[in-house]
Amino acid sequence: MFFRIDPSDDLAIYDQVVRQVKFAVAGEVVRVGELVPSVRELARELTINPNTVARAYRQLQADGVLEPIRGTGLAVAAGAHEQCRTERVTLIRARLRQVLFEARQSRLDSGQLRSLIESELAHVEREEV
Amino acid sequence: MFFRIDPSDDLAIYDQVVRQVKFAVAGEVVRVGELVPSVRELARELTINPNTVARAYRQLQADGVLEPIRGTGLAVAAGAHEQCRTERVTLIRARLRQVLFEARQSRLDSGQLRSLIESELAHVEREEV
Amino acid sequence: MFFRIDPSDDLAIYDQVVRQVKFAVAGEVVRVGELVPSVRELARELTINPNTVARAYRQLQADGVLEPIRGTGLAVAAGAHEQCRTERVTLIRARLRQVLFEARQSRLDSGQLRSLIESELAHVEREEV
Amino acid sequence: MFFRIDPSDDLAIYDQVVRQVKFAVAGEVVRVGELVPSVRELARELTINPNTVARAYRQLQADGVLEPIRGTGLAVAAGAHEQCRTERVTLIRARLRQVLFEARQSRLDSGQLRSLIESELAHVEREEV
DNA sequence: GTGGTCTAGACCACC
DNA sequence: GTGGTCTAGACCACG
Numbered sequence: 001m002f003f004r005i006d007p008s009d010d011l012a013i014y015d016q017v018v019r020q021v022k023f024a025v026a027g028e029v030v031r032v033g034e035l036v037p038s039v040r041e042l043a044r045e046l047t048i049n050p051n052t053v054a055r056a057y058r059q060l061q062a063d064g065v066l067e068p069i070r071g072t073g074l075a076v077a078a079g080a081h082e083q084c085r086t087e088r089v090t091l092i093r094a095r096l097r098q099v100l101f102e103a104r105q106s107r108l109d110s111g112q113l114r115s116l117i118e119s120e121l122a123h124v125e126r127e128e129v
Numbered sequence: 130m131f132f133r134i135d136p137s138d139d140l141a142i143y144d145q146v147v148r149q150v151k152f153a154v155a156g157e158v159v160r161v162g163e164l165v166p167s168v169r170e171l172a173r174e175l176t177i178n179p180n181t182v183a184r185a186y187r188q189l190q191a192d193g194v195l196e197p198i199r200g201t202g203l204a205v206a207a208g209a210h211e212q213c214r215t216e217r218v219t220l221i222r223a224r225l226r227q228v229l230f231e232a233r234q235s236r237l238d239s240g241q242l243r244s245l246i247e248s249e250l251a252h253v254e255r256e257e258v
Numbered sequence: 259m260f261f262r263i264d265p266s267d268d269l270a271i272y273d274q275v276v277r278q279v280k281f282a283v284a285g286e287v288v289r290v291g292e293l294v295p296s297v298r299e300l301a302r303e304l305t306i307n308p309n310t311v312a313r314a315y316r317q318l319q320a321d322g323v324l325e326p327i328r329g330t331g332l333a334v335a336a337g338a339h340e341q342c343r344t345e346r347v348t349l350i351r352a353r354l355r356q357v358l359f360e361a362r363q364s365r366l367d368s369g370q371l372r373s374l375i376e377s378e379l380a381h382v383e384r385e386e387v
Numbered sequence: 388m389f390f391r392i393d394p395s396d397d398l399a400i401y402d403q404v405v406r407q408v409k410f411a412v413a414g415e416v417v418r419v420g421e422l423v424p425s426v427r428e429l430a431r432e433l434t435i436n437p438n439t440v441a442r443a444y445r446q447l448q449a450d451g452v453l454e455p456i457r458g459t460g461l462a463v464a465a466g467a468h469e470q471c472r473t474e475r476v477t478l479i480r481a482r483l484r485q486v487l488f489e490a491r492q493s494r495l496d497s498g499q500l501r502s503l504i505e506s507e508l509a510h511v512e513r514e515e516v
Numbered sequence: 517g518t519g520g521t522c523t524a525g526a527c528c529a530c531c
Numbered sequence: 532g533t534g535g536t537c538t539a540g541a542c543c544a545c546g
Binding site for chain 2: 024088114
């Protein structure tokens, strides 16, 4: 896993975990049927409380993304890949709208906005390689 | 004012108000020296609790964006315009990075991402007119 | 409220609370729009941990039975009455099937079973008055 | 054996096994002195973990229902039949009370409750043939 | 006052 | 080892 938790983010930690697991499933970083990291392991890795991870995993079960294999762990549920791919666009679009709304509200110049987007896109793509 | 409060947003309401006031100042929707709406008035307008508005205004005073005028109300502080213009880019860039990070993390295809951005930009610009 | 929590029950405490709230809504002991007892109050009343009540209430929100009123409390959601009335039959039927299955599996005589049911029904109805 | 294990049941799997063995003894589906299926065999049959069966059998020995026959297996203990017949009523009555309590708590109408019971009884009896 | 989140640590059931 | 539940207690956002 390659999760990144930001405690100063407005989003609750458990929710950050939920989103990132969904994104990982959407991107097939974890495949259907595979086990996700154990509660304790992920908690150790992210240096957060196991209860917080457990809460995120519970949510993911409720959302049909994970399913329990008793005594073994949690696996990515059948159909979760498609579901998460769809949800991914929804989630990202929502955030995008928020950014653009704020840009517009602050009367950020259209050209400035586009160049900001381009520079950040370039920044991300540079990391990507 | 033309604020938009979303109670279901993860962001705290008072924080939404803070951001939007800063954006309004950055965009010169309210100018330096002008009074912002009173706590009660804004609360009524947004149908949120006056305490919440008061809290946001307190924050904005701490951030140097607003300054009290005895017996009159709160005015946009000198220098707030430049400050907010700078901060605006920082805030928007931060959100933008978050979106792009999630897009990348979910392995959203570059082309898909760009077309998503374009469609949302178009959407915003359509509203803008 | 008149909840009864049995820590020795196989059912998790938070789940007992969930069921009983649903039953209370189904039976209109609490009506749509009314506030349910606060987390802390119900926790005190049942002498369980507030977190446990909070968890049950979170579940009930997810199930659409309760809805938050910010800073005020949790209210029975619109439509929850009908939903809970329907769900009530499902929940009770499931339990009933389990009992009858076990009765049959242990080859309990049909007559004995019926008289057992009758005696318990009478027992309950006696209390009811 | 004709056990039915429901992993999604709230009841622990080992406990389902315990109950069902007791019911089988009560109903003389297995008679005193007879051997119950080996741990591995029953585990295979129910597609559950052998440890779980072993645990159930351990419990049943502690409860005096089964007794080990060195080098042979586990047999239904002397007196287990009567014991289980008695226990059966206790177990079933407990569940019955729970159902009726919930029915009453949700203010399910007496007539509706009775007709629900009748329909489920009919359902069970139909299967029985 | 309200609910929500998080941490810390214990115990249980299951594999 | 796994996840699930529960307790205890702290802090935050909101009204």
